Amino acid sequence: MSKPVIWQEVKWRDVKKVAEEVGIAILPIGATEQHGYHCPNGVDFFNAYEISKRVSARTGAIVAPPMPYGSHPYFHYGFVGTIPLRATTQIEFVRDVVKGLVNSGFRKIIIVQAHGQWWTIHTAVQEIALDVDCFMAVATWWELACEKIKEVCSTPFKHADEVETSVSLALYPELCDMSLAVPDYSLKPYVDKKFVRPAVHSDLINAFPIEAITSVPQESKAMQTGAPGDPRLATAEKGEAIVSTAVDVIVSLIEDLKKNYKPNEWPRIKPDLKEDMY
Ligand SMILES: [Zn+2]
Numbered sequence: 278m279s280k281p282v283i284w285q286e287v288k289w290r291d292v293k294k295v296a297e298e299v300g301i302a303i304l305p306i307g308a309t310e311q312h313g314y315h316c317p318n319g320v321d322f323f324n325a326y327e328i329s330k331r332v333s334a335r336t337g338a339i340v341a342p343p344m345p346y347g348s349h350p351y352f353h354y355g356f357v358g359t360i361p362l363r364a365t366t367q368i369e370f371v372r373d374v375v376k377g378l379v380n381s382g383f384r385k386i387i388i389v390q391a392h393g394q395w396w397t398i399h400t401a402v403q404e405i406a407l408d409v410d411c412f413m414a415v416a417t418w419w420e421l422a423c424e425k426i427k428e429v430c431s432t433p434f435k436h437a438d439e440v441e442t443s444v445s446l447a448l449y450p451e452l453c454d455m456s457l458a459v460p461d462y463s464l465k466p467y468v469d470k471k472f473v474r475p476a477v478h479s480d481l482i483n484a485f486p487i488e489a490i491t492s493v494p495q496e497s498k499a500m501q502t503g504a505p506g507d508p509r510l511a512t513a514e515k516g517e518a519i520v521s522t523a524v525d526v527i528v529s530l531i532e533d534l535k536k537n538y539k540p541n542e543w544p545r546i547k548p549d550l551k552e553d554m555y
Contacts, residue, residue, distance in 0.1 A: 296382030308347025313504025447516030
C-alpha cells in the first residue's frame with residue numbers, strides 16, 4: 278500500500294500535482310467529545326483522519342487538514358471534555374474550507390465525517406451547493422459499514438460503545454484503556470425507547486430518528502460514564518472489519534469518479550438560475 282498524501286505535510290507544488298493528476302480531496306471532520314472512561318476525547322477526530330489516510334493511500338486523493346471540532350445535539354452540551362461548535366459555525370467553517378480546496382484545484386471533495394452531526398454536514402453540503410460548483414459526498418463510517426456492523430456487533434451503534442470502541446481498538450489501541458470500560462445503562466430517555474430509533478443499524482424502523490425528537494435528557498446529569506451500552510464487547514477485530522468496509526466503499530466511489538471524470542472535470546451541481554438569488 279502506498280503512503281497517504283497529507284496536505285499539511287507537503288509543499289504547494291505537491292498539492293498542485295495531486296490537483297492536476299487526481300483532482301480529488303478528502304476533508305476529515307471529527308469532533309472533540311468525551312468518550313466514556315475508557316476512550317480518548319479525540320475519538321471522532323482520530324477516526325475521520327485515520328479513515329481518510331487509508332483512503333488516500335489507496336487512491337492518491339489528498340487529505341486536507343482535519344477539522345477537530347464538531348456540532349452537537351443539545352444533550353451533549355455541558356459534559357466535561359466536550360467542546361461543541363454551533364451548527365451555524367460549523368456550516369460556515371465547512372463552506373470556507375471547501376472554497377479553499379476548490380481554489381487549490383479540487384472540485385471533487387469527499388467529506389469523511391465521524392460524529393453524530395450528519396444533519397449539520399448534510400445541511401452544509403446543500404447550502405454550499407448553491408454557492409460553489411463542486412462535487413461533494415459525505416462519508417459517515419457507520420452508514421457505509423451498516424451491514425457489517427450488524428454482522429459483527431451485537432448492539433446498534435450509539436456512542437463509545439461496542440461499535441465505536443471496536444473502531445478505536447483497531448486504529449489507536451494505545452489511547453484506549455479497556456480496564457476502565459464498564460457497562461452503563463443509566464441514561465433514561467423522556468419517552469419510551471420504542472418511539473426512538475437510536476442509530477441507522479437499529480431494527481426499529483417505525484420510530485422517530487433520535488435527532489428528530491428531543492427525547493434525551495442532558496447526558497452530563499443523567500449518565501454515569503458518558504458511554505451508553507457495553508464497551509466491554511469491543512474488539513480490534515470487529516473494528517477492523519468495520520473500518521475496512523467503510524474504506525472500501527469510499528475507495529470505490531473515488532475509483533468511479535476517476536473513471537468518469539478527468540482530474541479537472543466534475544459533476545456540475547450549481548443550479549443555473551436566471552438571477553443570483555441565493
Ligand atoms: Zn464518537
